[in-house]
Amino acid sequence: MNDTSIKISIRKLYKVFGDDPQPALQLVMDGMGKAELLEKHNHVLGLNDINVDIPAGKTTVIMGLSGSGKSTLIRHLNRLIEPTAGEVWVDDDNILEYTDTQLRQMRQHRMSMVFQKFALLPHRTVLQNAGLAPSIAGQNERKYADEARRWLDRVGLAGQGEQYPHQLSGGMQQRVGIARALTSNSDIMLMDEAFSALDPLIRTDMQDLLNELQAELQKTVVFITHDLDEALKLADHLVILKDGSVIQQGEPQHILLNPAAPYIEDFVADINRARVLRVRSVMGTFREAGTYAGDIDHHDTLESVIAKSEGDTNLSYRVMQDGKPVGLLDMRKLVRALVPSERSVERETPDLSDLQSKSAETDAALSQ
Numbered sequence: 001m002n003d004t005s006i007k008i009s010i011r012k013l014y015k016v017f018g019d020d021p022q023p024a025l026q027l028v029m030d031g032m033g034k035a036e037l038l039e040k041h042n043h044v045l046g047l048n049d050i051n052v053d054i055p056a057g058k059t060t061v062i063m064g065l066s067g068s069g070k071s072t073l074i075r076h077l078n079r080l081i082e083p084t085a086g087e088v089w090v091d092d093d094n095i096l097e098y099t100d101t102q103l104r105q106m107r108q109h110r111m112s113m114v115f116q117k118f119a120l121l122p123h124r125t126v127l128q129n130a131g132l133a134p135s136i137a138g139q140n141e142r143k144y145a146d147e148a149r150r151w152l153d154r155v156g157l158a159g160q161g162e163q164y165p166h167q168l169s170g171g172m173q174q175r176v177g178i179a180r181a182l183t184s185n186s187d188i189m190l191m192d193e194a195f196s197a198l199d200p201l202i203r204t205d206m207q208d209l210l211n212e213l214q215a216e217l218q219k220t221v222v223f224i225t226h227d228l229d230e231a232l233k234l235a236d237h238l239v240i241l242k243d244g245s246v247i248q249q250g251e252p253q254h255i256l257l258n259p260a261a262p263y264i265e266d267f268v269a270d271i272n273r274a275r276v277l278r279v280r281s282v283m284g285t286f287r288e289a290g291t292y293a294g295d296i297d298h299h300d301t302l303e304s305v306i307a308k309s310e311g312d313t314n315l316s317y318r319v320m321q322d323g324k325p326v327g328l329l330d331m332r333k334l335v336r337a338l339v340p341s342e343r344s345v346e347r348e349t350p351d352l353s354d355l356q357s358k359s360a361e362t363d364a365a366l367s368q
């Protein structure tokens with residue numbers, strides 16, 4: 001994540017829910033955990049000393065199980081929730097110091113939100129829903145129609161502008177939600193479980209759409225999910241929450257290869273690593289001299305390299321990025337990366353038959 005500036009910076013953020021949060025906060029700062037705070041003091045620890053830098057133009061995914069604090073955290077970014085302590089900086093402003101007018105300006109022009117349940121206005125057309133932000137800012141339909149239509153076209157809803165939300169499927173309604181966020185022309189998109197209400201195939205389509213839009217538009221996206229596959233597919237930066245605390249954050253591939261806590265190890269244990277890990281995350285240094293079986297791209301998945309090698313663990317490949325060699329990938333190293341942790345590598349190194357059965361599983365999954 002080099003060469004990226006920070007768009008949103010969350011500093012020492014705490015949220016305690018209850019009648020008298022300040023004394024409870026002191027107990028938390030002195031080390032009391034969520035369970036004890038609830039049991040002995042009847043206060044809920046929502047967020048505990050959150051420090052996260054959200055890079056501009058990238059997708060940051062906040063992931064955690066139910067109750068871990070994801071919604072509480074994202075709602076602090078537009079001050080739908082006020083913290084018990086801490087700071088939230090957006091574009092170098094501490095938004096907790098904003099006046100009501102500044103806050104309204106920020107919500108209207110600098111941040112948009114995409115909701116799990118779409119939150120479309122039922123009596124407005126698709127075009128009017130897409131143009132909600134300019135409409136609230138006082139523009140009439142004639143003025144915003146071109147821009148709203150452009151984004152409806154871009155999300156795959158060309159010709160649907162005169163429909164009403166109830167005439168569209170769930171996936172189409174969420175496309176309107178995304179078009180609405182894009183028509184607002186804000187740099188920051190907050191997406192709260194935005195795809196969780198959709199059927200699996202539609203959900204995959206929407207994830208692909210978001211990745212495509214991001215490659216084109218580079219918005220600062222903060223995306224909440226409880227689904228690790230979704231997180232790994234979307235995230236440039238991944239933040240994992242548990243009981244209101246950040247357990248680990250960083251580049252998703254790095255987290256997968258270096259889980260910092262048993263909780264994360266458990267989370268990532270069932271992931272199809274061959275499909276998620278990229279060559280760049282496991283390759284070694286490039287050496288001029290040496291023989292290799294062919295060229296692969298740094299962004300290829302390990303699964304595609306396994307297929308290319310036909311399971312031959314004696315091979316190594318030259319890794320290319322933008323036409324230049326950047327590394328070497330030894331198939332034995334690739335195989336080691338498929339095993340979840342260092343400890344298990346010491347116990348057992350998978351052999352060719354493991355690889356082939358993994359490939360067969362993958363083929364079966366792909367052909368479904």
Ligand SMILES: Nc1ncnc2c1ncn2[C@@H]1O[C@H](COP(=O)(O)OP(=O)(O)OP(=O)(O)O)[C@@H](O)[C@H]1O
Binds near residue numbers: 046069226
């Ligand atoms: N208004 C509230 N009053 C009291 N406790 C709250 C309130 N809002 C959230 N909480 C508590 O704060 C913690 C974090 O909740 P939050 O909704 O942020 O979790 P989440 O990770 O978004 O969960 P889910 O995936 O189920 O939406 C939970 O223990 C929850 O019960």
